[in-house]
Amino acid sequence: MLIKRTERQARQGKLAAALADQSSGRLDRRTFLRRSGLAAGGLATLGTISLTSVRKAEAGPPAGSAPVTIRKNICTHCSVGCTVMAEVVNGVWTGQEPGWDSPINRGSHCAKGAATRETVHGDRRLRYPMKMVNGQWTRVSWDQAINEIGDKLMAIRAKSGPDSVYWLGSAKFTNEGSYLNRKFAAFWGTNNSDHQARICHSTTVAGVANTWGYGAMTNSYTDIRNAKTMIIMGGNPAEAHPVSLQHVLEGKEVQRANMIVIDPRLTRTAAHATEYVRIRNGTDIPVIYGMLWHIFKNGWEDKTFIEQRVYGMDDIRAAVAKWTPDEVERVSGVPGAQLERVAKMFATEKPATLIWCMGATQHTVGTANVRAFCIALLATGNVGAPGTGANIFRGHTNVQGATDLGLDVVTLPLYYGLAEGAWKHWARVWEVEYDWLASRFTQTTAADGKVVKMMETPGIPSTRWFDATLLPKDQVAQSDNIKAMFIMGHGGNTVTRMPEAVKGIEKLDLLVVADPVPTTWAVLSERKNDTYLLPIATSYETSGSRTSSNRAIQWGEQIVKPIFESKDDNEVMYLLAKKLGIADRMFKNIKVENNVPVAEDILREINRGGWSTGYCGQSPERLKAHMKNQAKFDMLTQRAPKDIPEIGGDYYGLPWPCWGTPEFRHPGTPLLYNTNLSIKEGGGTFRARFGLEREEKLPDGTIRKVSLLSGTYSKDSEIKDGYPEFTLGVLKKLGWDTELTAQELETIQRINPAAPDAVSWSLDLSGGIQRVAITHGCIPYGNGKARANAWNLPDPVPTHREPIYSPRPDLVAKYPTLPDAKQFRVPNMGFTVQKAVVDQGIAKDFPLILSSGRLVEYEGGGEETRSNKWLAELQQDAFIEINPADAADRGIKDGAWVWIYGPADTRPKAKVKALVTERVGKGVTWMPFHFAGWFQGVDQRDKYPKGADPIVLGESVNTLTTYGYDPVTGMQEPKATLCQITAA
Ligand code: SF4
Numbered sequence: 001m002l003i004k005r006t007e008r009q010a011r012q013g014k015l016a017a018a019l020a021d022q023s024s025g026r027l028d029r030r031t032f033l034r035r036s037g038l039a040a041g042g043l044a045t046l047g048t049i050s051l052t053s054v055r056k057a058e059a060g061p062p063a064g065s066a067p068v069t070i071r072k073n074i075c076t077h078c079s080v081g082c083t084v085m086a087e088v089v090n091g092v093w094t095g096q097e098p099g100w101d102s103p104i105n106r107g108s109h110c111a112k113g114a115a116t117r118e119t120v121h122g123d124r125r126l127r128y129p130m131k132m133v134n135g136q137w138t139r140v141s142w143d144q145a146i147n148e149i150g151d152k153l154m155a156i157r158a159k160s161g162p163d164s165v166y167w168l169g170s171a172k173f174t175n176e177g178s179y180l181n182r183k184f185a186a187f188w189g190t191n192n193s194d195h196q197a198r199i200c201h202s203t204t205v206a207g208v209a210n211t212w213g214y215g216a217m218t219n220s221y222t223d224i225r226n227a228k229t230m231i232i233m234g235g236n237p238a239e240a241h242p243v244s245l246q247h248v249l250e251g252k253e254v255q256r257a258n259m260i261v262i263d264p265r266l267t268r269t270a271a272h273a274t275e276y277v278r279i280r281n282g283t284d285i286p287v288i289y290g291m292l293w294h295i296f297k298n299g300w301e302d303k304t305f306i307e308q309r310v311y312g313m314d315d316i317r318a319a320v321a322k323w324t325p326d327e328v329e330r331v332s333g334v335p336g337a338q339l340e341r342v343a344k345m346f347a348t349e350k351p352a353t354l355i356w357c358m359g360a361t362q363h364t365v366g367t368a369n370v371r372a373f374c375i376a377l378l379a380t381g382n383v384g385a386p387g388t389g390a391n392i393f394r395g396h397t398n399v400q401g402a403t404d405l406g407l408d409v410v411t412l413p414l415y416y417g418l419a420e421g422a423w424k425h426w427a428r429v430w431e432v433e434y435d436w437l438a439s440r441f442t443q444t445t446a447a448d449g450k451v452v453k454m455m456e457t458p459g460i461p462s463t464r465w466f467d468a469t470l471l472p473k474d475q476v477a478q479s480d481n482i483k484a485m486f487i488m489g490h491g492g493n494t495v496t497r498m499p500e501a502v503k504g505i506e507k508l509d510l511l512v513v514a515d516p517v518p519t520t521w522a523v524l525s526e527r528k529n530d531t532y533l534l535p536i537a538t539s540y541e542t543s544g545s546r547t548s549s550n551r552a553i554q555w556g557e558q559i560v561k562p563i564f565e566s567k568d569d570n571e572v573m574y575l576l577a578k579k580l581g582i583a584d585r586m587f588k589n590i591k592v593e594n595n596v597p598v599a600e601d602i603l604r605e606i607n608r609g610g611w612s613t614g615y616c617g618q619s620p621e622r623l624k625a626h627m628k629n630q631a632k633f634d635m636l637t638q639r640a641p642k643d644i645p646e647i648g649g650d651y652y653g654l655p656w657p658c659w660g661t662p663e664f665r666h667p668g669t670p671l672l673y674n675t676n677l678s679i680k681e682g683g684g685t686f687r688a689r690f691g692l693e694r695e696e697k698l699p700d701g702t703i704r705k706v707s708l709l710s711g712t713y714s715k716d717s718e719i720k721d722g723y724p725e726f727t728l729g730v731l732k733k734l735g736w737d738t739e740l741t742a743q744e745l746e747t748i749q750r751i752n753p754a755a756p757d758a759v760s761w762s763l764d765l766s767g768g769i770q771r772v773a774i775t776h777g778c779i780p781y782g783n784g785k786a787r788a789n790a791w792n793l794p795d796p797v798p799t800h801r802e803p804i805y806s807p808r809p810d811l812v813a814k815y816p817t818l819p820d821a822k823q824f825r826v827p828n829m830g831f832t833v834q835k836a837v838v839d840q841g842i843a844k845d846f847p848l849i850l851s852s853g854r855l856v857e858y859e860g861g862g863e864e865t866r867s868n869k870w871l872a873e874l875q876q877d878a879f880i881e882i883n884p885a886d887a888a889d890r891g892i893k894d895g896a897w898v899w900i901y902g903p904a905d906t907r908p909k910a911k912v913k914a915l916v917t918e919r920v921g922k923g924v925t926w927m928p929f930h931f932a933g934w935f936q937g938v939d940q941r942d943k944y945p946k947g948a949d950p951i952v953l954g955e956s957v958n959t960l961t962t963y964g965y966d967p968v969t970g971m972q973e974p975k976a977t978l979c980q981i982t983a984a
Contacts, residue, residue, distance in 0.1 A: 234359025491861020552653025614657020
């Protein structure tokens with residue numbers, strides 16, 4: 001949120017000093033901002049930046065006679081996927097425009113997109129590799145850096161095993177970079193491989209996938225225009241995904257749609273709502289159950305949809321019955337009459353969609369929250385049609401793609417998991433021996449004497465890396481503690497409990513930070529040696545594909561070659577693989593030119609292995625044709641007319657699943673689970689991935705068998721009923737196996753010579769099983785029911801549990817967190833901590849709820865955007881929002897400095913400015929999470945390498961955030977903790 005403009009003006013001198021001699025254009029920043037429409041507020045845009053105004057900025061050198069080349073890439077600052085058109089003269093990026101033809105942003109950008117040229121040309125970037133020598137940053141060559149890092153890694157591996165090195169990757173990678181990074185960890189011999197999805201939407205992925213099959217947004221940003229009712233819960237797209245709000249608001253206007261915002265904070269998004277529901281932080285499940293209470297009571301549920309397509313809704317009815325309007329209001333603060341009104345709109349004014357973001361996911365009950373949202377959609381029949389669905393707004397450009405490509409501790413690329421069959425699948429795709437891969441990993445012995453194959457054991461989530469460094473060795477279930485962090489494109493201030501993270505950083509034997517700018521990792525600790533900074537090219541200096549939140553894949557061209565001495569991610573991984581002796585195997589089928597692996601070749605390898613998720617049909621050629629023909633795609637349907645060469649009938653970006661080989665020309669799937677479309681036209685069913693039937697134990701002790709297959713089917717399906725996933729055996733039973741070509745059959749038999757009938761649609765490298773199933777109108781993964789009861793999760797039916805640091809100790813006994821357990825190789829002590837918080841009366845001393853979120857000006861940990869002078873102009877101080885009543889109680893004035901104290905045992909503190917505002921209710925505070933560079937009141941600017949310090953520094957909210965982890969995913973809990981504030 002912006003601080004008052006008068007305040008910014010008063011501080012002009014400070015920023016001007018920080019930027020002295022850095023203006024690269026003839027216009028000053030103020031003029032640029034005025035002309036581009038940003039100065040009035042930073043929210044920017046919503047289509048307000050016209051071609052004329054962008055051209056007028058003239059932030060680059062004056063145009064000469066050299067030819068101008070236009071190159072298209074994708075804005076890196078959120079997952080909407082706006083096209084950036086770069087004007088390049090003599091290899092220099094001289095100007096930019098929003099993509100006018102893009103069927104996603106159609107000529108719009110927000111503040112971040114409009115200022116993104118500076119991401120490349122900013123002079124705060126790292127220019128060359130550096131290492132810390134006795135506490136001083138020292139320039140080194142790339143050769144020296146790679147050699148020294150490689151030697152140190154090998155020494156750590158020899159002493160502590162491969163699991164002692166953590167490979168932290170990035171949502172800023174291209175798909176190809178993400179895939180390489182996961183492959184790198186696999187070839188190194190560890191599953192300690194993760195990225196930003198852990199801390200934003202890992203709970204979404206787990207919750208959604210466990211409900212109906214795939215862990216992704218079901219519909220799309222533009223499809224929201226079709227909704228008659230939209231609920232935005234725990235999201236603030238006006239600031240986090242500004243161009244998406246254009247679609248939301250136009251839908252609201254054209255459809256006269258209900259726009260309901262449910263959030264603890266009256267956000268800029270909520271300001272546009274037709275109904276705003278203020279809830280207490282962390283009470284999403286009571287609110288959803290409160291809605292369902294009215295829906296079931298009034299018979300507003302979609303009985304046919306439930307009967308045909310949902311398993312276990314009766315268990316939800318039983319759980320919801322306990323959430324009477326009185327209990328919901330007692331727990332969440334929402335009056336029953338308001339929830340009845342909202343529930344009626346959601347259930348009866350259809351189609352309705354539920355949009356969510358990190359306000360919902362970042363909790364110890366994050367997976368359960370997501371499941372509750374999905375269940376609300378299922379109960380009202382709002383899945384699988386235009387204007388409906390789970391519209392899940394993800395954070396970075398390619399957080400969806402990086403998740404898909406397996407930058408995760410629980411799976412190999414494309415959700416194959418970690419079981420032996422998954423490893424053998426990828427070994428076949430990579431053409432390496434499975435036994436060699438297995439030899440890269442260690443085995444350990446569990447307490448019960450069983451041998452544990454680390455190859456098949458989930459790794460340590462990025463939220464817990466420092467626990468795995470600091471805890472006694474016997475509490476970390478691998479051969480040794482984490483000894484080295486190799487971090488590519490990931491901020492250090494995005495993870496909770498920063499004071500502990502600082503101790504973890506200090507304990508590492510090796511720290512490597514590979515990023516376009518030095519991140520918080522570089523300055524937080526008192527490390528003196530064994531620390532390296534590698535300058536990495538931005539996403540605009542590398543070509544490859546990116547997957548937006550709506551599963552659409554866009555090809556970005558390299559705009560300019562990596563500047564200074566920076567190298568692109570793929571080159572760095574290649575050089576390091578060479579040093580470690582794994583490059584020959586890793587790049588066996590990937591061409592490498594001048595040390596840079598060719599992105600097109602990497603994507604082709606992904607296509608050859610990506611059957612499980614339908615990442616098999618999107619060849620580089622098809623994706624490039626889409627970028628070339630953007631204007632031909634309809635914005636609402638995202639489809640190109642059938643008679644257009646190269647792209648006819650395709651959906652923009654071939655959103656996955658895009659079945660079969662590229663030659664099969666599946667058009668992509670714009671909406672998941674849409675039975676009104678034939679599969680070959682992008683239709684789908686819920687995935688049959690949870691078995692064919694379920695045995696339920698009845699109260700009298702007898703067993704009832706319930707089918708998990710759907711009671712309906714998709715358009716043109718030749719099987720008029722539910723059906724299991726396809727294997728060669730299933731094709732044989734149907735008599736369809738004769739339609740496989742001899743070559744397809746030969747490939748299938750080679751995959752499993754002993755039992756070819758068991759080869760499934762996701763393991764068949766020929767694509768034949770998918771082709772034949774789809775030809776008969778059937779979806780390869782089967783036609784099953786969605787699950788309201790997900791029996792494999794800790795809470796099969798979503799259950800409200802109070803935050804670990806609850807402001808309501810009176811509710812903890814009734815709604816406690818789950819018992820302590822060992823999860824992801826480390827202990828989760830949430831129950832013990834929650835009990836201590838109650839026993840010690842922490843909520844009395846720290847009575848204010850503390851939450852965090854995004855600003856329109858910055859992104860993620862913020863180092864990159866706070867180094868951007870156009871954006872830094874707009875937001876210069878870290879701040880905390882506090883309600884006027886709470887401010888008055890503490891004698892705090894708007895704009896004054898305050899100390900915030902966190903409730904953790906270390907009693908952390910932070911010094912920021914107060915923004916006194918009614919946006920937050922009484923007893924609630926909120927901080928943006930993009931700041932870093934101050935730590936507990938101390939400015940750390942002089943710890944950055946000279947000239948590479950971000951323009952704006954400030955305190956990180958995660959200095960104050962506390963313990964708490966979702967049991968399914970290891971998600972942290974920064975959205976509901978406690979604090980106390982005093983005037984500074
Ligand atoms: Fe578009 Fe998001 Fe970039 Fe803004 S930050 S221009 S909404 S992609």
